[in-house]
Amino acid sequence: MKMKTKGTDKKLIIGISSRALFDLSESHSIFEDKGEEAFSQYQIDHENEVLKPGMAFSLVKKLLHLNTLLDKPLIEIVLISRNSADTGLRIFNSIQHYKLKIERAVFTRGKSPYQYLSAFGASLFLSADRNDVCQALQAGCAAAAILPGKAFQSETEELRIAFDGDAVLFSDEAEKIYQAEGLLAFQTAEQKAASTPLPGGPFKNFLAALHALQKLFPAQDCPIRTALVTARSAPSHERVIRTLRAWDIRVDEALFLGGLDKGKFLKSFGADFFFDDQKAFCESASAYTAAAHVPYGVKNN
Secondary structure, rough: EEEEEOOOOOOOEEEEEEHEEEEOOHHHHHHHHHHHHHHHHHHOOOOOOOOOOOHHHHHHHHHHHOOOOOOOOEEEEEEEEOHHHOOHHHHHHHHHOOOOOOEEEEOOOOOOOHHHHHHHHEEEEEOOOOOHHHHHHOOOEEEEEEEEOOOOOOOOOOOOEEEEEOOEEEHHHHHHHHHHHHHHHHHHHHOOOOOOOEEEEEOHHHHHHHHHOOOOOOHHHEEEEEEEEEOOOOOOHHHHHHHHHHHHHHHHHHEEEEOOOOOOHHHOOOOOEEEEOHHHHHHHHHOOEEEEEEOOOOOOO
């Protein structure tokens, strides 16, 4: 039985680049070594060869699967690509091969495509191009740069997404104190402000959109599971909990790791995807899950 969408028409729209969706490492190397013309000819010559899944392929597949559980589709994936329409034919041939329901696309032939995200109403943009990601963040869209690696294929249909806290779900307000004055000053400031909700970070609205989808399903049988995986520890945990409560947003699991490496904990959670503002944490996590760097906040100035 499909879940009723309770009259809501608001869709979760996600923009994804071709290099995030598929493994284009070979053709991208040709672009970097030999230029646009050689790249274009290579893509045309190989346009009937199916591309292998990229780092975000499993995430996209699981998101689109959620539509089959609802009485009307509420999730849309839009291809946002620096390819030309001509070279993009190989991308669409691969989309059709994998039976991914992706119907809308923008091809900008080498120009940054971030300006189209607001026109589509996108809540998230995933790309392999850091500059495009930075421009999307500056424009107010949650965005992250996917780290290269071996694409992960989950064995379950449940979607599991993990987020770092400061400078991802929350602003970098507290992180600035930590960087400027150290751990003790950070903990003291957070204890004093424990009852004051943190300002939202770039991924607050995306988490809220996932939470809205979760509420369409029975709590005990929800196909989406979220986790906060943060380097914070007690006593700085309280402000985070009170912030999420004030936002009326739940996370299913919260891990306060006190600076421990996050990778093995993400493996235990079974994360399909992890977002963090510190690239070192993303690199560590990428051994266990697909990871994406959020170049936002004081750590990335």
